[in-house]
Amino acid sequence: MPAIIHTEKLRKVYAVGKERVVALNDVEINVEKGEFCCIVGQSGSGKSTLLNQLAGLEKPTRGKVFIGKHEISAMSENELAEFRQAHLGFIFQSYNLLPSMTAAENVAMPLMFKGVPKKQRLALAKKELKNMGLGARMDHLPTEMSGGQQQRVGIARAFVGNPKVIFADEPTGNLDSTTSKQVLFRVLDLSKKEGTTFVMVTHEPSLAACADRIITILDGRVQSNVLQPDEVKEKNRTELFASLEGNMEIGGAAAKPAQAAEPAKTAQNGTAAQAGETGEKP
Amino acid sequence: MKISDLISLSAKNLARRKGRTALTVIGVVVGTCAVIVMISLGIAQNKNTDEMLQNFGDLTNINVYGGGAVAIVGGGGGSSSKNQPAKLDDAALAGFKTIANVVAVTPQYRAWNTQGTINAGKTNRYTASYGVVWGLYPEAMEPMGFTLSQGNWLSPTEKYGKDKLPVLVCANTAYQFADTRKSANSSKRQRYQGQTDAAGNPVEPFFDINSTPLSLTITDGAPENPKTRTWQLVVVGVVTEDRAKGWWTSDGIVMRVSDMRMVDRAYQDLIKQKSTTTPAYDEVTVKVDDVKNVEATDAVLKEMGYSTYSMTQTREEMQKSVAQSQLILGGLAAISLLVAALNIANTMTMAIYERTREIGVMKVLGCELGHIRGMFLIESGFIGFIGGVVGSIISLGISAILNNISTILALFGGGNVDISSMMGSMNSYGTTGSAISIVPPWLLLLALAFATLIGLLSGIAPAGRAVKISALEAIRHD
Incomplete structure (x- = not known):
């Protein structure tokens, strides 16, 4: 399989006062299409910097970043904006929903930047929110939702444009452990179904243990780049999600009669909705 | 991004801060009123001069x-x-x-x-x-x-x-x-x-x-x-x-x-x-x-x-002196518009500080730079436009009040005040009863366009600042 994300001698140097801090030092990584890749490391190791470089949020000091065939490290800001519209999705630690917009409008925002007409993009956004089990919350403002619900809106927003790659910077950092697991379950479920490459920065080893690939950064260098064997990650995933016991109403009230049935239903909806588009994925 | 989306986004953002937007708009309203009323006085004076000269002889x-x-x-x-x-x-x-x-x-x-x-x-x-x-x-x-x-x-x-x-x-x-x-x-x-x-x-x-x-x-x-x-x-x-x-x-x-x-x-x-x-x-x-x-x-x-x-010679002399007093009054009016412009710039700068993270998020989600700039320019232009519209309406009212001031003062029991003679030498040539303030439609349109332009101009620098905000703002943890 060809690498969808590829870096060459990626180097990033920050000037802190008069000192120069090398945040990334000749990082070379490959992430393959459809992979779930976790970037782990201690605070200050440079893992967030790496994600920023991969997503084109920052220009590298030296080196190249490719997504597919495109060298995003050489793109202008406007080219990057268009590239993000077309190919990338983002999930943020602090959700970053626009406070003046409803859940549906927030999800529809990337489509608005693309120029999709209002009716069409709201319909797509609502479909995506239903997949996330937020059918009843579509017209709510972010302030009227729990953290878990807000993050699910964030996930819907990342997936709405059918991106090739989704980047997430500690998406569960502000959530409790149960909600974190639920959020991760949703993301994995969707990205596997749609063949989306998912790159996540995380602190939590238990979440990272579920990844296809674990990249460990230490002092700006790649310490290890491990492709986990299928049986290991399957085992870790089963262990992680076992505690959920089918409780997929993320951040919502715990006990509901229909809880057990919900994930299955969501999965079905998701499959039906996305079946036609999965084939178009690169 | 569609222009209609851009406009509705800008309007929504303005509506979010109603109090602040209203205050900024009021600044523009005051400036627009001042300019329109001052110019309308000059137009009326010139018209009165012409009417007066027409009684003396043909201007052509x-x-x-x-x-x-x-x-x-x-x-x-x-x-x-x-x-x-x-x-x-x-x-x-x-x-x-x-x-x-x-x-x-x-x-x-x-x-x-x-x-x-x-x-x-x-x-x-x-x-x-x-x-x-x-x-x-x-x-x-x-x-x-x-x-x-x-x-x-x-x-x-x-x-x-x-x-x-x-x-x-x-x-x-x-x-x-x-x-x-x-x-x-x-x-x-x-x-x-x-x-x-x-x-x-x-x-x-x-x-x-x-x-x-x-x-x-x-x-x-x-x-x-x-x-x-x-x-x-x-x-x-x-x-x-x-x-x-x-x-x-x-x-x-x-x-x-x-x-x-x-x-x-x-x-x-x-x-x-x-x-x-x-x-x-x-x-x-x-x-x-x-x-x-x-x-x-x-x-x-x-x-x-x-x-x-020719009467035109006399007319020019008279218009020159009207123009001179207009320049002074107009200058004062322009200052109030200048203050309004600073006000808009200030409001926009504040709005951009408040929305730094939002702008970062929009950039990460693929909003092009031009659209971010456009969004803020539309917001500031909007402030100018609304101020211009309200200012035009109010100045029509002021003009009507000025033209009927003697009637109004008489109603309130005041003495018979001849405002036209107070307004300047030109009107005292026996043209009492004629208009003190004339607001032609072109003046309203011009004022409206000018107010909008002022809004746009004062938005340029803040919008430029917004464009420079890094996408990284979006992932900064607070």
């Missing part, structure tokens, strides 16, 4: 005087005239007609040197001086703006029969005639316009000028057996009175200049003095097609060596 007329013939010297006697003053004769007048934008030229000829009388009635009982007769170019009368209340214009060429001369009379011409049967000192010898009898009824002239035979008689003035010559005068029309065109339109008699020249020659024959000089006119009126061309034509005439006078 230039009076031309022979070089050195008249005391008023307006830079006449230029290099072309040398020592010989420019002469106002028929040839010169024909030349005037060829000047660009000139629509008509006519002398206003008075035969001062010819002794004669106008007689009316079968026995020539009523008589008036030949001095009531004005010689004009018949073809120039209509273009000059004279009108007839009845009858026809004088034909420039037509012969009206042997010893018959065509004339135009005016409504009150008959009052010029005296009754020769009354003694020279009798108060009943003359009747005048506006005279009333004992019962208070207006006194009619001695005769109806349209149905009474008129004649012109010249005489050599010899005490015994004077030689005379007489022409019958045929009234072909009656000129409508318009004192702005000349006071003689009330009670004068108009003859063709050519006829008057012929009478002059007959008089010279009578007194056996042949004039060798070609006759010249004292004063000629040149009519220009538009007020704005008067100045240029005036310059051409001066260049030819003539002295000129």
Whole structure:
């Protein structure tokens, strides 16, 4: 399989006062299409910097970043904006929903930047929110939702444009452990179904243990780049999600009669909705 | 991103901070009102000046005087005239007609040197001086703006029969005639316009000028057996009175200049003095097609060596002084708009600080730089536009209040205040009761466009700042 994300001698140097801090030092990584890749490391190791470089949020000091065939490290800001519209999705630690917009409008925002007409993009956004089990919350403002619900809106927003790659910077950092697991379950479920490459920065080893690939950064260098064997990650995933016991109403009230049935239903909806588009994925 | 989305996004953002937006808009409203009201005062003053001058005379007329013939010297006697003053004769007048934008030229000829009388009635009982007769170019009368209340214009060429001369009379011409049967000192010898009898009824002239035979008689003035010559005068029309065109339109008699020249020659024959000089006119009126061309034509005439006078000169002086006071008032108004602009810039800068993370998120989600800039420019332009609309409406109200201020003050028991005389010297020329403030539609549109432009301009720097915000702001943890 060809690498969808590829870096060459990626180097990033920050000037802190008069000192120069090398945040990334000749990082070379490959992430393959459809992979779930976790970037782990201690605070200050440079893992967030790496994600920023991969997503084109920052220009590298030296080196190249490719997504597919495109060298995003050489793109202008406007080219990057268009590239993000077309190919990338983002999930943020602090959700970053626009406070003046409803859940549906927030999800529809990337489509608005693309120029999709209002009716069409709201319909797509609502479909995506239903997949996330937020059918009843579509017209709510972010302030009227729990953290878990807000993050699910964030996930819907990342997936709405059918991106090739989704980047997430500690998406569960502000959530409790149960909600974190639920959020991760949703993301994995969707990205596997749609063949989306998912790159996540995380602190939590238990979440990272579920990844296809674990990249460990230490002092700006790649310490290890491990492709986990299928049986290991399957085992870790089963262990992680076992505690959920089918409780997929993320951040919502715990006990509901229909809880057990919900994930299955969501999965079905998701499959039906996305079946036609999965084939178009690169 | 669609422009409609951009606009609705901007509107939503403005609505989020209603109080702050309202305060900023009020700043623009005040500025717009100040500018509109100040300019409207100037427009009203200029209009009042024009109206006033129109009462004095036609603005598109230039009076031309022979070089050195008249005391008023307006830079006449230029290099072309040398020592010989420019002469106002028929040839010169024909030349005037060829000047660009000139629509008509006519002398206003008075035969001062010819002794004669106008007689009316079968026995020539009523008589008036030949001095009531004005010689004009018949073809120039209509273009000059004279009108007839009845009858026809004088034909420039037509012969009206042997010893018959065509004339135009005016409504009150008959009052010029005296009754020769009354003694020279009798108060009943003359009747005048506006005279009333004992019962208070207006006194009619001695005769109806349209149905009474008129004649012109010249005489050599010899005490015994004077030689005379007489022409019958045929009234072909009656000129409508318009004192702005000349006071003689009330009670004068108009003859063709050519006829008057012929009478002059007959008089010279009578007194056996042949004039060798070609006759010249004292004063000629040149009519220009538009007020704005008067100045240029005036310059051409001066260049030819003539002295000129036009109402436009007075008008310009007056407008200049109005413009001067306008400049001061307008400057004050502009300052309030400048403050409004700073206000907008401040509001936008604050909005951008508040929304730094939002802007970062939008960038990460693929919003192009131009759209971010556009969003903020639309917001600031919107503030200017709304301020302009509200300001225009309010200034219409202020204008209405100013124009009715005396009525309003009277209602509240205040004394009779003449605001127009307070507003400036121009209005005190007896034009009280006219508008103090005139707001034409173009002024409203201009103010609206200007307010919007100010909004846009003050948004440029803040929007530039927004564009520079890094996408990294979105992932900064707080």
